[in-house]
Amino acid sequence: MKIQNINEEYHYKFQEGNFQIVTIKIDLGVKEIEKNKISILKSKATDIFNNHLFSECFDLEIYFQDSVGYCILNYKESCKKIIRKKLKLALDELLIQKNIFMDLELTLGIGSIVEDLSKLYQSFRLSYYAMEERILLGRGKLIENVEIRDNHQYITGIFSELNKSMEKAIEILDKDLLITSIDEFKKMLLGNQNISGEEIIDSVNEIFKIYVILIRNNMMEIENKAEFSNEFNIHINNCGSVEEIFEYLKNKFLKSLDKIIEDKRQADTKPIRVAKEYIKQNYMKQISLEEVSSFVGFNSSYFSHLFKKESGKNFLEYLSETRMNKAKEFLKESNLSISVICERVGYCDIKHFTKSFKKIAGIKPNEYRKLYS
Known part of the structure; x- marks a missing residue:
């Protein structure tokens, strides 16, 4: 596309001469920066470039996308040295803004000079490449004359x-x-x-x-x-x-x-939480390891291993503890006989119940009742 056609379509003022892309990189870091601060800095950068360079150019256009600004310079060949000097001055003034924008860093990537507008992409490619070199060469610099490497x-x-x-x-x-x-x-x-x-x-x-x-x-x-x-x-x-x-x-x-x-830990322990709730609701019945493992969808051997791992005690120990805790409540808060309490917490044999209770509480059920009556 000819320069005249581009000017007419995009309202530029390009003329025959040198074309060059300069990439302006604002590094924000990983902290959240207020959007208005970024907008102010972009506006400031645009003003600084225009103030230093516009008078030396046929045309100068700046466009920002996120934290990267792209500046197209169009100037006479005789202005090449002064443009380089003005770019350095523009960067120096931009760096002064660091005193205002404490968390931000600035770098300029300078593209190659091309005389044919159709080759502008070459300048863009080198300017962007130069800008990315900042992670090796350091920020706050004017990076130019880079060669593209292939590793x-x-x-x-x-x-x-x-x-x-x-x-x-x-x-x-x-x-x-x-x-x-x-x-x-x-x-x-x-x-x-x-x-x-x-x-x-x-x-x-x-x-x-x-x-x-x-x-x-x-x-x-x-x-x-x-x-x-x-x-x-x-x-x-x-x-x-x-x-x-x-x-x-x-x-x-x-x-x-x-x-x-x-999330995986929660998923792995969910069956155990479900099993404990099932025990809580059914401790008074003759429930078994096989019954509970089937309820949560595991085979009994895997469930037994997982239950011990997550609870610190095996299934029968946990069931017995649950029953005895309920028995303690009945002994303290009701007048039910020991034999009735024995049945209500899932035991058929009062002798076995008494032995199990003493093993956990340290005393027999009737002694426990006297202690808390």
């Missing part, structure tokens, strides 16, 4: 090991193994001196996808999955260093796994 083969190799260790960690819900796996991957990733910021960010996004897939494959659920993913995408793009990125990733996974582990 695809190396990254694919270390992902193979990460996949295996993450799969094992998720399968057994081992948080320590998961964190160790990510730390080892990070160590190997940064061990490549040629690695780029873009490749690190892409790798972290891939780790996130692997986590989500493994959770699903293991028949587990992430609470509010859409919100979980959206929050990750927002915050990961607002981390301004490698350390910040990986710490956020690990904390995100840990919180998620904690919830999954708790």
